[in-house]
Amino acid sequence: MTSVTEGLKPEIIWKHFETLTRIPRPSKHEEKILEYLRKFATERNLKVREDSTGNIVILRPGTGGGEKSPTIVIQSHVDMVCEKNRDSNHDFMNDSLDLYIEDGWLKAKGTTLGADNGIGVAAAMALLDMPNESVLPPLECLFTVDEETGLTGAFALNGEIIKGRTMLNLDTEDWGEICIGCAGGGDSTITLPTEYEEAPNDFLSFQLSVEGLKGGHSGVDIHEERGNAIVFLSSVFDAIQKKSDVRLVSVIGGDKHNAIPREAFATILVSPEAVSDAQDAVSRRHAALTKEFGSIEENLRINFSGLDDSPNTNLSRKSQDRIISLLRTLPHGVLKYSHDVEGLVETSNNLASIKMNNGNFIVACSTRSSIAEALESQRERIRIMAYAYGASVEQDEAYPGWAPNPKSPILETTTEIYKELLGKDPHICAIHAGLECGVIGEKVDNMDMISFGPTIKGPHSPDERVEIESVDKFWDLLLKILKKLAKK
DSSP states (O other): OOSSSOOOOHHHHHHHHHHHHHHHOOOTTHHHHHHHHHHHHHHOOOOEEETTSEEEEEEEEBBTTTTOOOOOOOOEOOOOOOOBBBTOOTTTOOOOEEEETTEEEETTTTBBBOOHHHHHHHHHHHHHHHOOSOOOOOOOOOOOOOOOOTHHHTTTGGGOOOSSSEEEEOOOOSTEEEEEEOEEEEEEEEEEEEEEEOOTTTOEEEEEEEEOOOBTTTTTEEEOOHHHHHHHHHHHHHHHHHSSSSEEEEEEOOOOOTTTOOOOEEEEEEGGGGHHHHHHHHHHHHHHHHHHHHHTTTTOEEEEEEEEOOSSSSEEEEHHHHHHHHHHHOOOOEEEEEESOOOOOOEEEEEEEEEEEEEEEEEEEEEEESHHHHHHHHHHHHHHHHHHOOOOEOOOOBBOBBBTTTTTTHHHHHHHHHHHHHSOOOEEEEESOOOOOHHHHSSSSOOEEEEEOOEEESTSTOOOOEEHHHHHHHHHHHHHHHHHHHHH
């Protein structure tokens, strides 16, 4: 197989990353990548520890004079978000990713790239593969599972499989930033029972669609105020029903709880005499949304197209009103900015996905906050809204945030080395996203942590890409940090 990354620097990372792109690793289906890592360790005579959840630790002894140094934990998650364009036939359970390079960025055709957190995994593998004369402290490379759909691996981590008390998390996506804190979060699943009735015989069937939005990560991209396909769809339908006799048949949109919805679709019935009014309402809302979001959502498409088959049933007017009112009421986007850290989103909600299932309308929301009390307050707000429309709500256990420690020893070391390399201080920050650091910090006492990585744009969307040049810089920094720690 021809290598797309051949010749890229550092060769040792790109080699392992390209291998990862050939191994299917969707969240909750990490069996193939875990088996590969076990084989990888065995071939190099490296010890492996595992817990019952599937988390793996591969151990490398210190080398090059670092044999007696304190153990350093290198942490990444093995799963990836699996999003693809509608016209893509990619099978994430079986197919390799189709890589290509464009303008200094590595991308995948029509799908997510898995650089989040594949570059971190590849870097850990590269460290395990370094020559024995390399100056390295003892390493525990911790590979966790199912980070993207609920931090499952971190939550279930058996802290006994980790001995080190300094950890480098390789999951941050802006080169030049050193992350020392993150938001906590929790998901809400709303279930609204629905009623159906016989469809009018003479009504015409249409598909209403919203497509072409950027999507992106529901945490780190939420401040950009990108469009939400579900919000757009509900607003368009609401505009139609104010002008026309229209019935809702079904609706679907979004996919992952941690991705801003890019697409949403509804099947609707319209009375023959109201079709022109419906088309006019769609055009007007399309123009209004383009005016409001056109500078950031330049590819927005809203289509209203006839269907050959007409359904025999549609949702009752009561169910229809409840669905649309609920979608128009639920919050999406930034809810509050931090008073303490300029520009940092404190609290947000992602109206993540909608679907019909077994006579129920299902809505998924993902709420984040760096303040535990604010997180629970917003989740309570969602519960109250759902109950008001006759829905039930299930909420998972919220995962904790990671409180910043500006006096962290590993932060001090990293800042010093970064300044030596680049002649300036790194940007020390907290992020509005869930990192495993917060959970691991609760599982393992006295863990000193930072998070950093190369530049990755568009994570959790088919626009995901990693800046090739930043990977080389990231690797250089990582090696110099470890060399410094090996001499302490």
